[in-house]
Amino acid sequence: MKKIFNYTLRALLLGYLGLSFQLPALAQFEQAQRIEIPVNSSFNESYDVFSLGENGALSVVRRNEFTGTRNEYWHFTRYDTDLNPLWTRPYKLDYRYVPIMAYQSDYYIYWLFAEPDTDHFLFLQLDLARGELDVHKGDLLSGVDVHQFKVIGSKALVAGYYHNRPVVLVHSFFDHTTRVLPGLYERNTEINNVDINESEGMINVITYAYRKRSCQFNIKTYNYDGKLLKSTVLSNDRNSFISGQIVPLNVDDSYLIGNYSVGCTPFSQGLFITHIQDNEPSDPQFIEFSELQNFFNYMKPKRKQRMLDRIGKRKSLGKENRFRYRLLVHPLIQTEDEIILVAEVYYPNYRSSTPLMTNGLNRAYTRSMDGFRYTHAIVCGFDRDGRYKWDNSFAIKDLVSYELQEMVQLSRVDDYFVLAYPQEGNIHTEVIHREKVVVENEKYQLESKNDTEKVLFNDNANLAAWYGKYFLAYGIQRVGTDRSLLTGTPREVFYINKLAYKTEDIGQPKPASTGEASTRKTSGSKR
Template sequence: MAKVQSLLFLFLLFCTEVVFAQEPTQPVRLELPFNRTETSVEVIALPDSSLLVYHKTGNIWSTKADFYFTKYNHKLEKVWSKTVDIPPRYEYIRHYTEAPYTYAVFTGDNPEEYVFTKTNLLNGSTEVKKYELKDVDAIHEFNVLQGNYFLIGRNRLSFKPLLLYLDPTEDKPRQLPAVYGEESTFSDMLADHENKQLDVVLSESNGRVSRLQVKSFDAKGELIRNRFILQQEDKSLLNAEITPGDSAQKMLLGTYGTRDLRYIAGFFTKPVTAAYGSGNFYSVLQLKNFLKYMKPRREERTRAREKERQLAGKEPLYRFRILLHDLITTPTGYVLAGEIYYPQYRNNYTQLPLERRQSFGQQTEGYKRTHIVAMFFDKDGNLIWDNTFPIKDVVTMDLVHAVEVARAQDGRIIMAYPDEGDVIYHTMQEDRFDDKEYKLEIKTYSEDEKVQLTEDPRIIKWYNNNFVASGFQRIKASGDEPRTIFYLNKISF
């Protein structure tokens, strides 16, 4: 009997390995006759498993342009297409979907003037309105709650963050109350539609310690409650994502630091209503797989060294910065993912001594990733598992997400990012570490076609286990002239 059970276990394990090793399929592709030099495109996933594709086609002088919104179903079949009347020099920057509408923000030559659009996803009818947002030179986040707009921007004079509320029926926004210190940044903004409130997490620092502030507003921009989230003196709360739910259930999941607030020392979970000093804290050394992006001997040496420093009360030598992703809510808990990165600098003062070069004359020229981590916490904030996926040669010029992360229906965590004409992907199964990366070649209509060039490749999560890859391609078929198109490939994991 024991032998039969062992064989059954091995068989199930084999079947599981086969399932997770299967290459994703590309069941459908759509090519649009767009040229990259004349057309800008944005692909937006909608909650009903359809896609909204925005594109602008214009001349190189931006004196004339046509704007379009087109909806496609899950088979990439066109549902409707509408033109939108927007001034030619405006460019898309942000969107947000609150069914049955998708809202988009556009900016023009005058950084104080913005155009907002409201598109009915049932028939494509679109309202367009221009607003003047004085003292704002950038919009970083955009949420909509019951048709009203909440924006995180930057003050053009002080360069400090701003939180704005805009009633679309009015002409001017209202600045919402918040504490704007020299080191203040917004960590998260979540429109909680079920509870009809918008939650904002503000990270505040004086350079020595850091705390979080959670502010909740109703749909009219009125402050419901404000909480300061403090911790013991040896731990500073750096950044956090907030969960949906009523005020008694909301939790923060994020990072903490010790003395040098530029770097994380670990992760924490904490109910928003919890008392001072409470919460769960997990240092980098406590995580099973966080350091596995290193080679085994290096990881072993790092752990031994850092344990000695920890016992001696010294600051850790590791230097990790993280870019958090939005929380993924599951039926039993939450998945928190983040990209570990470091800035790459261009030094214009190579003639200076080394110690002066590090503090003078450096300019950031990109952000390189080392690995991406994912952690699963139950509803009470207890860490259930953590995992890591090493990332190679991924650099972004701006500090934006380079990897798309989604949770499959069977519990797998799927990670994917574009690499020219390919998609690099990896699946995590709880804490089973696997450093293998898989490459998927983007398929064309026919096997005898050759992709000569791929530009601006992208991938976004779509619905269930599906992603959509997109970008511009020049394709050559045997005996035909090359064609330049914008492709949309459905990828099913």
């Protein structure tokens, strides 16, 4: 599932990126290809990019004129892995609809649109191979607050809240009928995840409910026609399950992996894995953060040691350690021999407003939400028998996102895992070999397309793991020369960069770093 992401074309106020000190060592992140789409100031434009793996990439450009026209024009372009265009398709969106979410499957990408204050919805289906578009319209529920959107077969699943109660609506593209999945419309219940098993035609709705001062984790399984087949309840006297993802083995056999808390709180205490067979969950394996080998590596050495000493002292006294971490858990990555969990640790970022005088005596301070600040990412490996095997972490410095989204991307290259995230026109990377750090945090600066120009401003940088050793970086930049910065004539472009991580030069694990991460420019050479 992917939310529609807007690039608002405003004045780019981020600071000027000067030439960074370049080390003589060979950069391991190289800019293999780059395309630039000029930004047209006559239009209000938005951009998005979808990774299609070895099948290329898809860009979506949305634009409408500032002159008051209400229709929005969408342009879809599919590229091959060298960023050469394969086809382009235009689409004129009815002005009455607004985009809500997108969902990507193996062969299609779907967009969900809603007509505000009505029960009218529109589904747009794009065939990735041929570029053909199909439009489906339907009536769902007016005023439903949509949180998840997925498609299984020829049916759309729209999950959210109606009058503060959870609902999952199933709309058939074939006969345009809509039904509500039974057994979900209850008070004090949240939808944790809607999991689909395409091969078996199964729908699993995972809910989190508050019941008499306790928390209940429930998996309701439905068939393709929306019939409730079974309900699996997970409970523990001490711990509460916060989130969970299903790893199916067969129809009646699966693993559930997620994070848990102590008591009914949103703060994670650690990770868990449980085996569910014939509707019966086994005793979960709880892995407290303090039991992970590298969880606290994001801290400076002295602070980390103080934390470990405090944890050890409390354990020696028989006291319980309590952690207050918020986790954004990514979709699980499955390989032939491992199940990989990636999660980012974050906390809400607040800022205080200017104090107000009340009655001329007291000052009233208010706090407003100012995005989400990330501290580090964790990577954990489980074998195919559901046993925890290894973990690692990746420190994230001063990264704030105004939308809670997956920032750290992971790609497996040979027997290594490359971790990367974008920040203000730079790409931060780290390479691990399971629990060992092979290449510590490094920073690479994105370049312009021409050697005579450089990047002057950056905005809305994004990164996606693409395939193998390749990543896609995209966003909005102003590029030009030093003179164009003075004359006010830099070019504003939407860029897509193909980045390649060279693992050929990776050697033995590096010693601990004593300073800031190095800054290198990505090479402009072709693959």
